[in-house]
Amino acid sequence: xxxxDKVKEKLVGHADKVEDAADKSVDKAADIxxxxxxxxxxxxxxxxxxxxxxxxxxxxxxxx
Numbered sequence: 001x002x003x004x005d006k007v008k009e010k011l012v013g014h015a016d017k018v019e020d021a022a023d024k025s026v027d028k029a030a031d032i033x034x035x036x037x038x039x040x041x042x043x044x045x046x047x048x049x050x051x052x053x054x055x056x057x058x059x060x061x062x063x064x
Contacts, residue, residue, distance in 0.1 A: 015060030022056035 030049040034042050 012060060019056050019059045022059065023053055026052045026056065 026049050030045050033045045037045070
């Protein structure tokens with residue numbers, strides 16, 4: 001295994017961790033927004049959260 005393969009493997013692992021952390025942050029922000037609005041805008045908050053998660057899934061350049 002070359003040095004480049006090792007570096008690539010570590011970077012992919014790190015990107016996965018970043019994606020997971022970003023997804024958790026999106027969920028937390030959505031929950032706070034729903035709480036602060038009293039549930040009045042849940043549909044919009046959910047839509048925005050899904051779009052944000054779609055964006056975080058692209059952090060490492062790989063789908064999903």
